[in-house]
Amino acid sequence: MSGTDDVTHIEEELPLQTLPLDAWHRDRGARMVGFAGYHMPIQYEGIMAEHGWTREHAGLFDVSHMGQLTFTGDGVDAALEHLLPSDIRGLKPFRQRYSMLLDDEGGILDDLMVSRLGDGAFDGADIYMVVNGATKYDDIGWMIEHLPDEVTMNHMDEQALLALQGPEAGAALASLIPETADLLFMQSGLFTWRGVSLWISRSGYTGEDGFEISLPGDDARLLADALCALPQVKPIGLGARDSLRLEAGLPLYGHDLTHAVSTIAADLGFAIQKRRREEGGFIGHARVMKELADGPGARRVGLRVEGRRPAREGAKIFAGSVEVGEVTSGGFAPTLGAPIAMGWVSTPYSAIDTALEIDVRGKRIAAVVAPMPFVPHRYRRKP
Amino acid sequence: MHMSRYFTDEHEWIDVEGDIATVGITDYAQEQLGDIVFVELPAEGTTFEKGDDAAVVESVKAASDVYAPISGEVVETNSALEDEPALVNSDAEEDGWFFKLRLTDASELEGLMNEAAYKKFVASL
Numbered sequence: 001m002s003g004t005d006d007v008t009h010i011e012e013e014l015p016l017q018t019l020p021l022d023a024w025h026r027d028r029g030a031r032m033v034g035f036a037g038y039h040m041p042i043q044y045e046g047i048m049a050e051h052g053w054t055r056e057h058a059g060l061f062d063v064s065h066m067g068q069l070t071f072t073g074d075g076v077d078a079a080l081e082h083l084l085p086s087d088i089r090g091l092k093p094f095r096q097r098y099s100m101l102l103d104d105e106g107g108i109l110d111d112l113m114v115s116r117l118g119d120g121a122f123d124g125a126d127i128y129m130v131v132n133g134a135t136k137y138d139d140i141g142w143m144i145e146h147l148p149d150e151v152t153m154n155h156m157d158e159q160a161l162l163a164l165q166g167p168e169a170g171a172a173l174a175s176l177i178p179e180t181a182d183l184l185f186m187q188s189g190l191f192t193w194r195g196v197s198l199w200i201s202r203s204g205y206t207g208e209d210g211f212e213i214s215l216p217g218d219d220a221r222l223l224a225d226a227l228c229a230l231p232q233v234k235p236i237g238l239g240a241r242d243s244l245r246l247e248a249g250l251p252l253y254g255h256d257l258t259h260a261v262s263t264i265a266a267d268l269g270f271a272i273q274k275r276r277r278e279e280g281g282f283i284g285h286a287r288v289m290k291e292l293a294d295g296p297g298a299r300r301v302g303l304r305v306e307g308r309r310p311a312r313e314g315a316k317i318f319a320g321s322v323e324v325g326e327v328t329s330g331g332f333a334p335t336l337g338a339p340i341a342m343g344w345v346s347t348p349y350s351a352i353d354t355a356l357e358i359d360v361r362g363k364r365i366a367a368v369v370a371p372m373p374f375v376p377h378r379y380r381r382k383p
Numbered sequence: 384m385h386m387s388r389y390f391t392d393e394h395e396w397i398d399v400e401g402d403i404a405t406v407g408i409t410d411y412a413q414e415q416l417g418d419i420v421f422v423e424l425p426a427e428g429t430t431f432e433k434g435d436d437a438a439v440v441e442s443v444k445a446a447s448d449v450y451a452p453i454s455g456e457v458v459e460t461n462s463a464l465e466d467e468p469a470l471v472n473s474d475a476e477e478d479g480w481f482f483k484l485r486l487t488d489a490s491e492l493e494g495l496m497n498e499a500a501y502k503k504f505v506a507s508l
Contacts (some may be wrong), residue, residue: 121484
């Protein structure tokens, strides 16, 4: 028996590093794999069980591999508006936005979350950014190259990041920190728990209500223990994180998004607010404007796959004998009990309900272009 | 009734009764694969040489090939796996069998492990 394609895409050129909760995961029976240069837990009791637990209760995810950056200095908004296509000037304190780094041709270098800080969090820095783990060093290099001297970027590589996700995440966190109950989706705040400073945003990458909690790595075990002592909370591995985000229709950098694809084709135009589209002034603007005017050649779509057999990354998509696209993420959706996929499809074949076929290891399997998310989002928004 | 059970270093088990061999993957293998959502089985009548691709196991996270551990002709497949692939997780070494082969070369069994040797092999991984 041999694994042929694994979602973890292990790349072990350099020795893997350990994250603050490494021993904590192993103590809980996690199976550890190499991911983004770190030893990380892929599962504890099993992906299906962990996936279901997160959809029904609350799951704790260690995402400390992600890059946590702060930006400080005169002109920080203007500098970041050059780097990011999103509205930074209009970003209020304690608010978070989804954005991305684009290259000169408008290709996506990374997708990220950007927030305006407040209450003196992170030594009084102005802006907080979370970027993908596998791309963080490239991102840092790119930004150093493009930031003016007045703006200081700090990579907080001793900082841990925990995500608490699921319909019971709000009640669970409020039982430790009652003030977090007031946060709405994409709002953040600075909280203190047992003397530890926590920067908490109400966000995540599962489609569920939940939080992302930034705290010093040395304190991560204390909080992880306290959260997992609650009846609603269990630790969840990377395997379920991937199946949850796929059901939620959320793209994964390095798979669904790469430097070869653009914001508009990726259906991420919502990250570029009206003023930014009109005024431009960010790297990659020309491509965005061209694709807004002419439409992109291909689009990121969701696919429902017939039968039970998953279509996985790399599988070619056909309309009759014509190859029209490629699967970029695919797997079995535990919530739906059926395989789903995300991929690129040539624009004429990208409309919802278009019947296509996917070549799964030499067999043609029927698939239909489907709206995303596959499982509805349940974020806590203003009532 | 006692059958001889053999194991391979690819984590397959083989029960041999007369010239018929029943093939499945081991409990260790299903544990490593995680939740199994689909099993592709060979057509009856297919002939395999030892080492040929014989089946595919799809777990939530990955697809894995199962090789023919010995040469033979497929005489039966486990149709229960079509509706309930999770049988491989719950009962890998009995009800979760994959296919039965009519052996063409029984001498190929000689190099395989018995249960004690396989346990030792797994412990060393």
